[in-house]
Amino acid sequence: MLAEPSASPRSVRGLRLPRPRTEQAPPPYWPRLLPLLTVLACVTRIPSFRWPLWSPDEGYLAVQARMLADGGELYETVVDRKPPLVPWLYEAAFALFGDATLLPLKVLAVAAQLLTAVLLVCIARRRWGNGAGRTAGVLYLFVSVGLNPEDVQAATFEVFMLPCTAAALWCADRRRWGAAGAAVACAFLVKQTGGAVLVPVVWLLWQAGGARREALRLGVGLCGPVLAVAAVTNPAGFLFWTVTGSGAYASFTGSELHVLSRGLTNAAILAVACAGIIPPVVRVLRIARTGSTELWLWLASSVGAVLVGFHFFGHYYLQLTPPLALLGTAALQILPRERTLTAVSVSAGACALFLTWGMLAPRPELAHATRLAETVRALTAPQDKVLFWGIHPEAYWLADRAPASRYLTAGLLTNYSGGRNGPQVGERYAVEGSWRVFRRELSEHPPAIVVDDSRGKPFTPERVPSLRRVLAVGYEPVVRVGGAVVYARVER
Numbered sequence: 001m002l003a004e005p006s007a008s009p010r011s012v013r014g015l016r017l018p019r020p021r022t023e024q025a026p027p028p029y030w031p032r033l034l035p036l037l038t039v040l041a042c043v044t045r046i047p048s049f050r051w052p053l054w055s056p057d058e059g060y061l062a063v064q065a066r067m068l069a070d071g072g073e074l075y076e077t078v079v080d081r082k083p084p085l086v087p088w089l090y091e092a093a094f095a096l097f098g099d100a101t102l103l104p105l106k107v108l109a110v111a112a113q114l115l116t117a118v119l120l121v122c123i124a125r126r127r128w129g130n131g132a133g134r135t136a137g138v139l140y141l142f143v144s145v146g147l148n149p150e151d152v153q154a155a156t157f158e159v160f161m162l163p164c165t166a167a168a169l170w171c172a173d174r175r176r177w178g179a180a181g182a183a184v185a186c187a188f189l190v191k192q193t194g195g196a197v198l199v200p201v202v203w204l205l206w207q208a209g210g211a212r213r214e215a216l217r218l219g220v221g222l223c224g225p226v227l228a229v230a231a232v233t234n235p236a237g238f239l240f241w242t243v244t245g246s247g248a249y250a251s252f253t254g255s256e257l258h259v260l261s262r263g264l265t266n267a268a269i270l271a272v273a274c275a276g277i278i279p280p281v282v283r284v285l286r287i288a289r290t291g292s293t294e295l296w297l298w299l300a301s302s303v304g305a306v307l308v309g310f311h312f313f314g315h316y317y318l319q320l321t322p323p324l325a326l327l328g329t330a331a332l333q334i335l336p337r338e339r340t341l342t343a344v345s346v347s348a349g350a351c352a353l354f355l356t357w358g359m360l361a362p363r364p365e366l367a368h369a370t371r372l373a374e375t376v377r378a379l380t381a382p383q384d385k386v387l388f389w390g391i392h393p394e395a396y397w398l399a400d401r402a403p404a405s406r407y408l409t410a411g412l413l414t415n416y417s418g419g420r421n422g423p424q425v426g427e428r429y430a431v432e433g434s435w436r437v438f439r440r441e442l443s444e445h446p447p448a449i450v451v452d453d454s455r456g457k458p459f460t461p462e463r464v465p466s467l468r469r470v471l472a473v474g475y476e477p478v479v480r481v482g483g484a485v486v487y488a489r490v491e492r
Contacts, residue, residue: 029125029130029133033121033133033134033137034118036138037114037117037118037121037137037138037141038114040117040138040141040142041110041111041113041114041117041141042110043355044113044141044142044144044145044351044355045106045109045110045113045145045153046355046358046359047145047149047153047355047358047359048106048109048110048153048154048155048358049103049106050358050359051363051366052101052102052366052398053102053154053366053394053397054149054150054153054154054155055150055151055154055156055315056391056392056393056394056409057154057156057157057315058102058105058154058155058156058394059369059392059393059394059395059396059397059398060080060393060394060408060409061086061087061090061156062090062094062099062102062394062397063393063394063396063397063403063408064078064080064087064090064091064408065087065090065091065093065094065099066094066099066397066402067402067403067406068087068088068091069091069094069095069099070402072406073233073234074087074233074234074237075233075234075237075238075240075241076234076237077406078406079237079241079406079407079412080241080408081241081242081245081246082157082191082192082241082242083188083189083190083191083192083229083238083242084189084229084233084238085160085186085189085190085229086156086157086160086190086191089105089108089160090105093105093108099397102155105155106155108155108160109155109159109160112159112160112162112163113141113144113159113162115163115166116140116144116162116163116166116322117136117137117138117140117141118137119163119166119167119169119170120136120137120140120166120322120325120326121133121134121136121137122170123136123166123169123170123173123326124136124137124326124329124330126173126174127292127330128329128330128333131340132329132330132332132333135329135332135340135343135344136325136326136329138344138347139276139277139325139328139329139343139344139347140321140322140325141351142273142276142344142347142348142350142351143270143273143274143277143321143324143325143347143350143351144318144321145273145351145354145355145358146269146270146272146273146274146321146350146351146354147266147269147270147273147314147315147317147318147354148266148269148314149354149357149358149361150314150361151266151313151314151315151317151318152314152315152318152354152358153358154315156315157190157191157315158191158315158316158318158319159318160190161187161190161191161193161194161319162318162319162321162322164183164184164186164187164190164194164197165183165187165194165196165197165319165322166322167179167183167186168180168183168184168187168197168198168201169197169200169201169204169294169298170183171183172200172201172204172205172294173204175208175214177205177210177214177215177217177218177221178217178218178220178221179221180201180218180221181201181217181218181219181220181221181222181223181224182221182222182224182225183197183221184197184198184201184221184222185221185222185223185224185225185226186225188226189225189226189229192242192243193305193306193308193316193319194305194319196301196302196304196305196319197298197301197302198222198301199297199298199300199301200294200295200297200298200301201218202218203293203294203297204294205218207294245431245432246309259310259311259312260312262311262312262313263312266312266313266314266316266317267317269314270317270320270321272350272353273347273350273351273354274324274328274347274350275346275347275350276328276342276343276344276345276346276347276348276350277324277325277327277328277331277343277347278328279343280328280331280332280335280339280343281327281328281331283331283335284330284331284334284335287334292326292327292330295323295326295327295330296323296327298322298323298326299320299323299324299327302319302320302323303320305319306319306320311417328343365392366394368392368481368482368484369392369394369395369398370398371481371482372388372392372395372398372399372451372453372481372482372484372486373395373398373399373400374398374399375479375481375486376388376395376399376401376449376451376486377399377400377401379448379449379478379486379488380399380401380448380449381448382400382401384401384402384447384448384449385401385402385403385404385445385447385448386399386401386402386403386404386447386448386449386450386451387403387404387405387442387447387449387450387451388403388451388453389410389450389451389452389453389454389459389461389467390409390410390451390452390453390454390455390484391409391410391411391416391417391453391457392409392453393408393409395451395453396408404441404442404445404446404447405438405441405442406437406441407431407434407437407438410454410459411459412430412431412434413427413430413431413434413435413438413459413464414426414427414429414430414458414459414464415429415430416457416458416459425458425459425463426458426463426464427464427465427466435466438466439466439470442470446474446489447489448488448489449486449487449488449489450470450471450475450486450487450489451484451485451486451487452471452484452485452486452487453484455483455484456483471487474489474490475487475488475489475490476488476490
């Protein structure tokens with residue numbers, strides 16, 4: 001007897017069954033997202049390629065790199081109030097690509113912003129899912145240009161500090177305490193205020209019930225790189241220039257209204273850039289909690305870092321952008337989906353405004369420094385040393401002339417900084433011991449040219465007796481350039 005054919009898998013006793021559902025693999029995440037983030041990182045940094053450099057900080061770093069390449073020693077014959085990682089980065093880039101352009105550093109700045117965005121994507125994706133990861137990365141890149149172009153487009157300390165701070169939180173979120181400590185150390189070694197990210201890292205350690213062993217790993221990861229860098233440079237000099245030697249610089253006394261006005265202005269500018277983020281965060285605060293205490297601590301510690309020193313320069317505010325992007329993403333997870341689209345759209349519009357500003361903004365100070373550099377180059381030989389008495393060290397780099405002193409700005413010798421023109425400006429407020437060294441440098445190797453670029457500011461030679469005597473004894477004015485006076489050395 002023949003066996004009856006079995007029933008079709010799609011029917012049983014005449015009843016039709018639904019077709020089995022085949023599981024579809026989710027679309028690839030990084031292959032689709034990473035190109036988008038790369039394009040956004042490149043587009044948001046386009047203005048940085050418009051000018052040879054954007055800020056005096058870039059000029060200072062470029063001159064430092066040349067001095068280091070010529071045998072200078074950091075915190076000895078090459079000095080600044082910053083840790084050494086970015087000067088070393090500039091020195092390495094110059095060694096590989098030449099010191100006539102900052103183009104390689106500008107490309108590295110694009111890479112730093114992209115890496116920061118990728119790390120924020122990882123943090124948000126782990127907490128709230130794939131969509132949140134995309135939102136965090138895109139929002140960050142949009143708001144990353146939300147300040148004066150001179151502050152955000154320069155390839156300087158804050159831009160290279162941000163991936164280190166994001167990496168610290170990424171590692172802590174995954175309970176990799178040694179790596180988290182090392183990331184905090186790297187952030188500190190780029191700029192001291194980068195160490196503020198230690199606050200949310202310690203909070204996450206405490207939340208994880210951190211035992212003594214985990215705390216030890218964090219401490220070793222943090223202290224090891226800092227002690228190693230101090231040993232490689234000059235421990236006493238490293239401590240003085242990065243920590244203990246900036247008391248007068250960090251004082252609040254002098255031009256309080258001017259400084260506070262700058263702080264409020266930069267905060268308002270950043271608020272415009274974050275117009276798509278702030279409303280969701282405020283709304284969620286009213287109706288719910290995001291459950292992201294460490295992100296609020298990250299933001300709060302970053303605000304504290306901006307306040308340190310009471311200068312409120314625009315580039316200081318860049319430290320706020322990663323936690324703001326994550327807090328905005330956290331808030332949008334609670335709100336309807338259309339709010340995410342609105343936040344991204346508004347942020348994109350604000351980003352377009354800031355990019356337009358960056359492309360169209362005039363650079364009168366750069367033009368002035370360029371004219372000075374051309375004048376000095378015409379009056380000197382390549383081996384001559386010169387002294388620019390001002391706050392634009394980029395003139396040394398543009399003129400391709402070596403500085404006559406390790407003190408590249410008048411600020412180190414008078415405490416003038418950021419428009420501070422109150423009572424704490426003058427020789428007596430200089431970095432401790434700097435005038436003794438400065439006078440010795442000018443005596444042993446007198447500069448062929450001295451450029452007084454004070455232009456009526458509080459550090460004019462009339463208010464600096466030691467410099468006034470040097471000019472009176474050995475120099476005479478030969479030409480004026482845009483308010484600056486160029487002095488040539490004369491034999492008496």
